[in-house]
Amino acid sequence: MPKLSAVIAALExxxxxxxxxxxxxxxxxxGDxxxxxSRxxxxxxxxxxxxxEAVRTGADLLVTHHPLYLRGTTTVAATGFKxxxxxxLIKxxxxxHVAHTNADRADPGVSDALAAAVGLRVTGPLVPDRTDPAGRRGLGRIGELDAPLTLAEFAQRAAKGLPHTATGLRVAGDPEQAVRTVAVCGGSGDSLFGDVRRAGVDVYLTADLRHHPASEAQQAGLFDEGRPSLVDAAHWATEWPWCEQAASQLDEISDRHGWALRTYVSRTVTDPWTAHAVSTEFTNSNPGAPR
Structure with missing residues (x-):
């Protein structure tokens, strides 16, 4: 069995x-x-x-996308959940081990896994990494569908391809709009709207879209044939496909080195939202009407 230092070197x-x-x-x-x-x-x-789950499955190493201590800490006392x-873990x-924005920018990276999950053929990064002469690394991905779909059909495909969450997917745009090209960004992606507009894609699939950036993108789209329409999924759901991709990458390394590692992908839903209630008291038909 390999030492942790060798596995970490491979992951890095x-x-x-x-x-x-x-x-x-x-x-x-x-970790030592x-x-x-071995697991x-x-x-x-x-x-x-x-x-x-890591303890229960006998894992020696847990690899997560999100950091435990993103903003640093002065204590690891067991007085808080972190x-x-x-x-x-230590007991x-x-x-x-954490791979976060370095995994976002990788080739393949988090958004490659997201694109594959919703049936896209990747044509390049949404925001290319200037240090990559091959032009394959960077934030987000631009992809194409094998055959055009309506926005409603693409949203259904995305819902089927991504893991189920309580909030599902939110869609902004004409359900009958033709969709051929899609930009994707795993995780929070509303900071990339400028890049999405420059890419000229039909749809942008990401997570955590806030009201004002989404509204502004939708209003701008009124002057560009409705593009891009928006599909907003749960943050966790857009990044979970990377776990399967990453496990497969480590499997290949393990086979090459004869490590005989066993890799597992957690299917525990850690999206923080646990239920979805729909209001029936207010419709969009005449929102300004008095009650």
């Missing part, structure tokens, strides 16, 4: 930490570099339920 070759954003917190959070690794669990969030996660000899 896939997602070099120097390619993470300056504000990010990636890399090894806890000399410890042996690895991949997940989006390093929350209590996932830490328990400290309890650290204590649980049970489970290391924790």
């Amino acid at each position: 070759a896939l997602w070099p930490p120097e390619r993470a954003e300056e504000w990010d917190a990636v890399g090894l959070v806890c 570099p000399d410890a042996e690794v 690895v669990l991949f997940a989006v969030d390093p929350v209590h339920e996932v830490a328990e 400290g309890r996660v650290v204590h649980s 049970n000899n489970v290391a924790l």
Whole structure:
């Protein structure tokens, strides 16, 4: 079995930490570099339920997309939930490694996995990494459908391809709009609206769209044949496909080195929203009408 240090070196070759954003917190959070690794669990969030799953499945290493301590800390005491996660992992000899924005920018990266999950053929990054002469790395991806769909049909395809969450998908645009090209960004993507408009795609699929950026994008689209329409999915759902992609990448490395690692992908839904209620008291037919 390989040592943790060897596995981490392989993961950092896939997602070099120097390619993470300056504000990010990636890399090894806890774990003994000399410890042996036989089982690895991949997940989006390093929350209590996932830490328990890592212990229950006998994982020696937990790899998550989201950092545990994004804004830093002065204590790992078990008086808070993050400290309890650290204590649980260390007590049970489970290391924790984070690949966040370095995995977003990678080739393949988080948005490649998202594009594949909704049936897109990737043609390039939405925001190319200037340090990549091949032009394959960067934030987000631009993709094409094999055959045109309506916006309603594409939204249904996305809903089927992504894991189920309580909030589902929100759609802004004409349901009958023809869709051929789609920009995707795993996780929060409303900071990339300028790049999406410059790309001239029919639809933008991402997560965490706020009211004002979404409204402005929709209003701007009125003067550009409705483009881009918007499909807003749950943050966790847009990044979960990366876990399967990442596990497959580590499987290939393990086979090449004869490590015989066993990789697992957590299917614990860690999206924070647990229910969806629809109001029946207000319709869009005449929102200004007195009651």
